[in-house]
Amino acid sequence: MSTIGSFEGFQPVSLKQEGDDQSSETDHLSTNGGDSVKEPGPRRISRQPSVTKSTLYPNPYHQPYASRKYFATRPGAIETAMEDLRGHIKQTSGETVQGFWLLTEIDHWNNEKEKVLMLTDKTLLICKYDFIMLSCVQMQQIPLSAICRLCLGKFVFPGMSLDKRPGEGLRICWGSTEGQSLLSRWNPWSTEVPYATFTEHPMKYTNEKFLEICKLSGFTSKLVPAIENARKDSAGSGGGNELMVLTQPILIETYTGLMSFIGNRNKLGYSLARGSIGF
8 A cells, every 4th residue: 555656072071179188297306305206296187079060961871972973963954854855745745744753664674774754634654865965765655544553562573583672663554464475574675565663763862853753652642643534534434444553562573683683783774974984
């Protein structure tokens, strides 16, 4: 039911520490024969605690220099993508985009891919956007009325899988996996998979804007009513074809996982600054 189209420092820390003030008396020895040696008085030690001042980012576990490697976080990049995609969808289909999200898609081979998701009144659009060249590379259109099941839960893998991932995600299904051919199931580049799986983008905590558009719960809260409304308006949708929203583990059926291990560790599915390469 889906269609796919191609397109040509850390923070400065001021550390102020006062040393221990230590006063002592000097021993005075008498040079006169009849005078006795005076013992020194008790030593007084004055201690003051050190004062450390530091400025933390909203998320102390987020390293700001790491976010600069992602082109999506560069100033104006996400705004340019939204403007371009909104204009393209309005021109080609006449629909109005209701919302934008930046999420990570996990394909059936456990490969991570940076995706821009958009919702209209009738369609869910999944876009592969090149944030380096600021252009749309691929667009997948899924009618909302065709989506039959949503699964929310943690990722699970076969017992012998070598590349497992933690965390949880959302799987959107618009067809049955039983009718999926063996070729499409084991082809890592297949576009005939009747579902899509998403999790939150790693740059979720960059700032408040990214916290909003990278939040999986925010996307789900908009997707569910949009699907329900589209199914009501769709002709021929009976009461027995209601949307199923399930809370259950999401199975990613990979075993060796060598391709995803290399790709995910090097973030090959993201528009990322790779640094200079020379010989």
